[in-house]
Amino acid sequence: MNITLHILTVTLSGGLLAASALAQNSAPEIKFDSVPNAIQLPAGVYLGEVAGVATNSKGDIFVYTRTGHPTVTIGTMRPFAHGSSRMFQFDRTGKYVREIGKDTYGFMTAAQVRVDPADNIWAVDEMSNMVMKFDPEGRVAMLLGRKAEAEFIPPRTPGGDGAGQPTDLFNRPTDVAWDAGGNIFVADGAGNARIAKFDKDGKFVKSWGKRGTGPGEFANVLSIAVDAQGNVYAGDGGNRRIQVFDNNGVFKTAFSNFGNAQAMCITKGANPVLYVSNSNPWNDIDVAGEIYRMRPDGTVLGKFGRAGRLLKEFGAVNSIDCRSESTLFVGELANLRVQKLVLH
Amino acid sequence: MKRVFISSVALSVLGLAPAFAQRKATIQNVPEIPFTTAPNFLKLPPGEYMGEAVAVATNSKGHVFVFHRSHNNRLFEFDRTGKFVKEIGSGFLGFEFAHSVRVDKDDNIWTVDEGSNMVTKFSPEGKVLMVIGRRPLAVLGVLPVAPQPPNRTAQKYEFCRPTDIGWDPQGNIFISDGYCNNRVVKYDKDGRFVAQAGSEKAGSALGEFNLPHGLQVDLQGNVWVADRTNNRYQVLDNNLKPIREITDVGVGWTVCVSGGPHQYVFFSNSNPNGNMPGTWDITGEIYKAELDGKVLGRFGRPGKAAPGFQVVHMIDCRNPNEIIVGEIESWRAQKLILKAPSGNSGAQ
Numbered sequence: 223m224n225i226t227l228h229i230l231t232v233t234l235s236g237g238l239l240a241a242s243a244l245a246q247n248s249a250p251e252i253k254f255d256s257v258p259n260a261i262q263l264p265a266g267v268y269l270g271e272v273a274g275v276a277t278n279s280k281g282d283i284f285v286y287t288r289t290g291h292p293t294v295t296i297g298t299m300r301p302f303a304h305g306s307s308r309m310f311q312f313d314r315t316g317k318y319v320r321e322i323g324k325d326t327y328g329f330m331t332a333a334q335v336r337v338d339p340a341d342n343i344w345a346v347d348e349m350s351n352m353v354m355k356f357d358p359e360g361r362v363a364m365l366l367g368r369k370a371e372a373e374f375i376p377p378r379t380p381g382g383d384g385a386g387q388p389t390d391l392f393n394r395p396t397d398v399a400w401d402a403g404g405n406i407f408v409a410d411g412a413g414n415a416r417i418a419k420f421d422k423d424g425k426f427v428k429s430w431g432k433r434g435t436g437p438g439e440f441a442n443v444l445s446i447a448v449d450a451q452g453n454v455y456a457g458d459g460g461n462r463r464i465q466v467f468d469n470n471g472v473f474k475t476a477f478s479n480f481g482n483a484q485a486m487c488i489t490k491g492a493n494p495v496l497y498v499s500n501s502n503p504w505n506d507i508d509v510a511g512e513i514y515r516m517r518p519d520g521t522v523l524g525k526f527g528r529a530g531r532l533l534k535e536f537g538a539v540n541s542i543d544c545r546s547e548s549t550l551f552v553g554e555l556a557n558l559r560v561q562k563l564v565l566h
Numbered sequence: 567m568k569r570v571f572i573s574s575v576a577l578s579v580l581g582l583a584p585a586f587a588q589r590k591a592t593i594q595n596v597p598e599i600p601f602t603t604a605p606n607f608l609k610l611p612p613g614e615y616m617g618e619a620v621a622v623a624t625n626s627k628g629h630v631f632v633f634h635r636s637h638n639n640r641l642f643e644f645d646r647t648g649k650f651v652k653e654i655g656s657g658f659l660g661f662e663f664a665h666s667v668r669v670d671k672d673d674n675i676w677t678v679d680e681g682s683n684m685v686t687k688f689s690p691e692g693k694v695l696m697v698i699g700r701r702p703l704a705v706l707g708v709l710p711v712a713p714q715p716p717n718r719t720a721q722k723y724e725f726c727r728p729t730d731i732g733w734d735p736q737g738n739i740f741i742s743d744g745y746c747n748n749r750v751v752k753y754d755k756d757g758r759f760v761a762q763a764g765s766e767k768a769g770s771a772l773g774e775f776n777l778p779h780g781l782q783v784d785l786q787g788n789v790w791v792a793d794r795t796n797n798r799y800q801v802l803d804n805n806l807k808p809i810r811e812i813t814d815v816g817v818g819w820t821v822c823v824s825g826g827p828h829q830y831v832f833f834s835n836s837n838p839n840g841n842m843p844g845t846w847d848i849t850g851e852i853y854k855a856e857l858d859g860k861v862l863g864r865f866g867r868p869g870k871a872a873p874g875f876q877v878v879h880m881i882d883c884r885n886p887n888e889i890i891v892g893e894i895e896s897w898r899a900q901k902l903i904l905k906a907p908s909g910n911s912g913a914q
Contacts, residue, residue, distance in 0.1 A: 263693075266653075266656050266657075267657075268655060268656075268657060268658040268659065268694060269694075270658075270659035271659065271700075288659065288703070289657065289658075289659055290658070290659035290660070290661075290662070290682065290701055291638070291657065291659075291662070292704035303704070306704055330704065330705070331703055331704055331705040348705055349703075349704060349705040374707075394705065504700050504723075505700065505721050505722070505723045505724040506721075506722060506723055507723060507757070507758065508722070508758070508759070530756065530757075530758070531696050531698075531756060531757045532756055555700075556697070556700065557696075557697065558659065558694060558697055559694075
């Protein structure tokens with residue numbers, strides 16, 4: 223049914239739309255497998271929505287997950303909000319190692335986790351509006367942003383106003399990346415619609431972007447990646463495109479025809495590859511869900527997967543780890559799990 | 567959508583369920599089924615408490631699962647003798663406000679939670695195998711208590727305070743949804759949407775619902791729905807086309823279809839939360855019937871002490887002669903041993 227309708231659309235519509243739809247459909251299917259039981263949870267530990275998954279140089283796996291049960295307590299006429307996300311570490315075989323940041327002040331609604339070249343673990347949280355750097359031992363090493371003292375329920379600016387907020391505070395940040403010099407780029411995000419740049423010491427340098435559809439504007443910024451040259455790739459999910467900027471935020475180019483780029487990862491090395499997820503909405507497994515393999519110029523090399531609940535199917539992928547170009551980890555919101563994918 | 571801060575005053579008002587009219591069952595001259603009860607057959611470890619025991623189910627080995635509303639909502643497993651085995655899902659995202667637990671033919675344990683809008687399939691060992699629906703993100707805040715916004719159009723994979731679950735012999739999944747949607751949804755065994763009956767709107771025609779509160783599927787694949795606010799039960803075929811309604815056994819709180827090969831159905835005209843003087847005199851009984859609708863007998867009445875019922879919310883009837891009822895207001899599950907009917911109750 224869907225396929226028939228889709229073909230009909232392509233046939234009936236002219237020009238660009240048909241061309242881009244065809245480009246998407248004609249992308250070669252990449253064969254792949256999902257490794258069963260890629261991570262093993264101890265008894266009594268449950269994953270919630272997996273907002274982030276990332277590996278370090280030893281192959282250890284870090285999972286930042288929305289485990290639920292946010293608590294609101296009342297004090298001095300204000301509601302204070304606590305908790306509801308956790309971070310777990312597993313070794314390269316998937317064996318549980320430990321929990322990091324248990325009950326920490328900034329863990330509320332997990333948005334992403336990434337590991338930098340020095341194996342520091344960076345957690346992005348879209349409710350505390352913080353980016354938290356943990357050293358490889360799991361100690362807090364640097365904090366960006368600040369959690370609101372009291373939590374207005376609902377938030378004072380639900381969904382954010384999309385302004386290019388000129389400060390070093392965030393509104394629902396979604397992702398973080400670094401260039402070779404250690405500069406920090408925060409995708410900010412679902413509330414604001416901008417990118418914030420900090421130097422390696424956490425000093426706020428600049429920010430660019432605001433809500434809109436033009437070059438350098440975003441519907442939202444759902445994912446971010448930086449290549450070896452320091453170019454910044456921003457997943458502008460609501461506008462269904464990736465925008466590319468130089469290291470100082472000057473717009474270079476944009477490309478589309480792969481969906482919403484809810485999750486993105488760029489590989490290291492001389493010929494980097496971009497993995498981009500056209501994630502299905504959490505409440506529909508009958509559309510989208512496939513992941514694209516692309517060149518950094520936007521050329522689609524292939525695609526794999528679809529939305530669903532079985533192994534090799536995806537439920538709202540929010541995170542991709544591509545330390546290895548052929549073995550990916552994906553974190554799914556809707557299926558509450560991590561899949562380890564081997565591409566053939 | 568406008569969202570406002572919920573004050574603690576509003577929350578405490580919300581916590582009190584409104585009293586509503588309870589309809590006396592109109593069926594006459596139903597034989598009384600004598601029974602004995604084992605009110606304390608579940609043995610809790612020292613220091614553990616049961617909360618509102620809204621959901622109870624057994625697996626093929628006779629293990630008993632109770633999904634109850636405690637400080638946190640918890641799912642306990644007991645063996646057939648009532649000995650505590652383990653807790654499943656402690657701290658799990660999908661546990662906020664328990665409503666149902668049922669066990670499928672492969673002994674997987676499914677929870678329906680109306681505080682998280684999530685339906686979760688656990689393996690017999692307690693590992694999460696599948697979820698349908700999503701818990702709204704904390705960062706999105708809460709909906710106003712009043713005025714309530716109109717119900718959103720019902721979505722394929724999104725629940726609005728779902729209530730119960732069942733399966734046909736092929737493994738298709740049926741979910742009653744719920745307090746704010748008013749529908750029954752069918753999914754295939756892999757969780758893909760197939761069909762729905764009803765919608766986000768309440769209605770009273772056949773195939774429409776007003777708070778579908780309980781659901782079971784018989785071995786023919788027919789779907790039995792406790793259509794609570796419509797004071798009736800409905801039977802739907804496997805494609806969710808209505809077959810008939812049952813209107814003479816009181817309000818449709820919950821329904822249970824026993825194991826085979828000869829299946830019986832149980833209906834509970836539970837006494838409500840919020841009783842007027844006299845409500846206990848006309849409510850609280852459970853009916854046992856054939857699948858063709860012939861009522862065989864009735865048993866039980868309201869009471870704080872066993873064998874009285876304090877709002878039966880769910881019935882397990884894998885063995886139709888040895889059923890387990892989960893009660894809201896007395897925080898317990900009772901096992902009832904039913905005897906052969908003993909003549910006419912001459913009831914109310």
